Amino acid sequence: MQRKINVEELNKxxxxxxxxxxxxxxxxxxxxxxxVILRDQTGKVQLxxxxxxxxxxxxxxxxxxxSVDSTVKVNCKVVANEAVKLGGIELIPSxxxxxxxxxxxxxxxxxxxxxxxxxxxxxxxxxxxxxxxMLIRRIESCMVNAMRDYLNNNDFIEIHTPKLIGTASxxxxxxxxxxxxxxxxxxAQSPQFYKQMAxxxxxxxxxxxxxxxxxxxxxxxxxxxxxxxxDLEFSYINSYEDVMDLxxxxxxxxxxxxxxxxxxxxxxxxxTEVIVPTKPFPRMKLKDLYQEFHDxxxxxxxxxxxxxxxxxxxxxxxxxAKEKYGHxxxxxxxxxxxxxxxxxxxxxxxVLQGYDLIWRGTEITSGAQREHRxxxxxxxANEKGLKDDVKFYLQFFKYGCPPHGGFAVGVDRLTMxxxxxxxxxxxxxxxxxxxxxxx
Numbered sequence: 001m002q003r004k005i006n007v008e009e010l011n012k013x014x015x016x017x018x019x020x021x022x023x024x025x026x027x028x029x030x031x032x033x034x035x036v037i038l039r040d041q042t043g044k045v046q047l048x049x050x051x052x053x054x055x056x057x058x059x060x061x062x063x064x065x066x067s068v069d070s071t072v073k074v075n076c077k078v079v080a081n082e083a084v085k086l087g088g089i090e091l092i093p094s095x096x097x098x099x100x101x102x103x104x105x106x107x108x109x110x111x112x113x114x115x116x117x118x119x120x121x122x123x124x125x126x127x128x129x130x131x132x133x134m135l136i137r138r139i140e141s142c143m144v145n146a147m148r149d150y151l152n153n154n155d156f157i158e159i160h161t162p163k164l165i166g167t168a169s170x171x172x173x174x175x176x177x178x179x180x181x182x183x184x185x186x187x188a189q190s191p192q193f194y195k196q197m198a199x200x201x202x203x204x205x206x207x208x209x210x211x212x213x214x215x216x217x218x219x220x221x222x223x224x225x226x227x228x229x230x231d232l233e234f235s236y237i238n239s240y241e242d243v244m245d246l247x248x249x250x251x252x253x254x255x256x257x258x259x260x261x262x263x264x265x266x267x268x269x270x271x272t273e274v275i276v277p278t279k280p281f282p283r284m285k286l287k288d289l290y291q292e293f294h295d296x297x298x299x300x301x302x303x304x305x306x307x308x309x310x311x312x313x314x315x316x317x318x319x320x321a322k323e324k325y326g327h328x329x330x331x332x333x334x335x336x337x338x339x340x341x342x343x344x345x346x347x348x349x350x351v352l353q354g355y356d357l358i359w360r361g362t363e364i365t366s367g368a369q370r371e372h373r374x375x376x377x378x379x380x381a382n383e384k385g386l387k388d389d390v391k392f393y394l395q396f397f398k399y400g401c402p403p404h405g406g407f408a409v410g411v412d413r414l415t416m417x418x419x420x421x422x423x424x425x426x427x428x429x430x431x432x433x434x435x436x437x438x439x
Contacts (some may be wrong), residue, residue: 003335007043010089020045020091021073021099027063027376034060038072038087041134046084047074059096062188069102069129076117109133115310117425124430124439132269137429139262140415144209146257147230147250154230156205159235161194163187163211167389174226177213187213190408192343193393196370200401209411217434220363221423222413224433233370233406240345240353240369244331247357247367248279251329251409272420275328281357285334289313292347294318307336309356309363318361331355342380342390344368345405357407360417367407376396381386 005018022038022045036047049056049063066072084090106123107115109130120127122400127133148158164185167258168175176187198206212229212231232250237243258266259274266274284292286307293316294300301313309317309332321330331357336348345353345368354368371377374397381387381394416427425431 001284004040005039007038007045007087009042010045010078010091011087014080014089014300015078017075017077019075021072022071022325024063024066024068024070024072024102026068027066029064031143034063036063037398038074038091041138044086045089045091046086047076047093049093055094059093062096062098066098067102067104069105070098071100071102073097073099082249091415099276102196109283117423118436121425121431121436122439128429134425135262135265135269136415136419136421136427139258139266140411140427141412142261143254143258143418144230144411148207148209149257150250150253151205151207151232154205156207156234157203159198159203159208160210161188161191163213167392174215176213187215189214190229191231192341192408193390193396195231195406196343196372196393196401196404197396199235199370199372199404200396201232204402205234212408219434221425222416224412224424224428224432225434227409227413227428228426229405229408230411231408233404235402235404237369237403237405240333240355240367240405243367243407244281244355244357245279247261247279247365247407247409248281252276252279253415255418262425266419270419270421272418274418277329281329281331282321282327283331283333283355286332287334288418289317289320289332292324296320308339309358310403313362314358314363317358321358328359330358332358340368342384342386343370343377345371346380362413362416362417364413365407365409367405369403369405372397372401372403374401 004021005013022040025039025044028035032051034049034051037044038047049060051060074091074093075095076093079090079092080088081090081405082088105126107119109126112120112130126138164180165188166185168186175189178185179188191208191210195206210229210232211226213226215225255274255276259276261272266272290301293313297316299316317330317332321327335352335354337350337352340352340354347353354366356363357365361420371380376393377397378387378394381390412424412428416424421427
């Protein structure tokens, strides 16, 4: 199979005859020459047709009658031309084939000012044709692949866990119930239980990048009912400090690759800097952070949120990390056991052995050392009234399981924060929320 040649690769083919396929981005019909701008996901290129050449007449007539955003396949020569603004390259065609004809578009995706976000999402496949939106997709892919590469190079195994499960996962709330033949099933909130099953199976290091579902009727800029979760779990840890250390390395790997490949473009298009963090990330106990908030900013956590964070506290954490440490990230530890899942390990004083990671004013991770001892885990589940609901899960720990821990990162939220986007609706390929189930 012949692979499509992309715009960003054309400089490798200068002087050669090739076949190029793409969208018609614009047609500029001048007196002596016609310029046709073609594009693909990597950029734009100019196709040049001299009107004085008889052999070009049929192709010129074709483009004069062809709508923008139609697609074509062109047999052409790649020519270097310093006068051409689009990369100093032009295509000189010998034959053009129309592969599809576009109808009038519902809005101009090159000028999104005044176009309602929900209208854009109704036609998401057109919206993504916008150069900025296409760039978002490429940046996210680069970041995820870099993190995958890091784990693959450090002996992690990629697994794939079921998203249809027989019992409501983790807490019994905020799950989607579906009809499964003659009984009920649920969409998984996370692969947490199956990640830990892999630990009990003896798979030392695993990860998964897959959908997760939350039946939360939330309409904030950072919540969605379906998102892509980057999960990992690994065994034989000494404490949750090992988990934090690995997350530092993972995020550094992802951001380093993004900065290398897209750093300049991100600054140009999104006006934000890709900052690769240094190790170690700052770390603070929750009660100490509360005190700093009170002393420095006159902020006291509301009574209902004591033992946890809220949106305002997360924003202040970012401010504090920047002012105190000159760092974009901060780990927060020592959350209240009542605010965290039952499978987080507690020390002899009942302090949770876990953390949240805050980046740019938003929580991106809850990680922990997990409770791997059957009796203690069953006790924790019983305290939260979940023992019967998680009976299948507790079985994983009856036959030996090594100490382990892990975390999950929401890929879509990472992308939003990285690029300074206003909401997940902009960051996600296809958004799902309480009021959106299409396209």
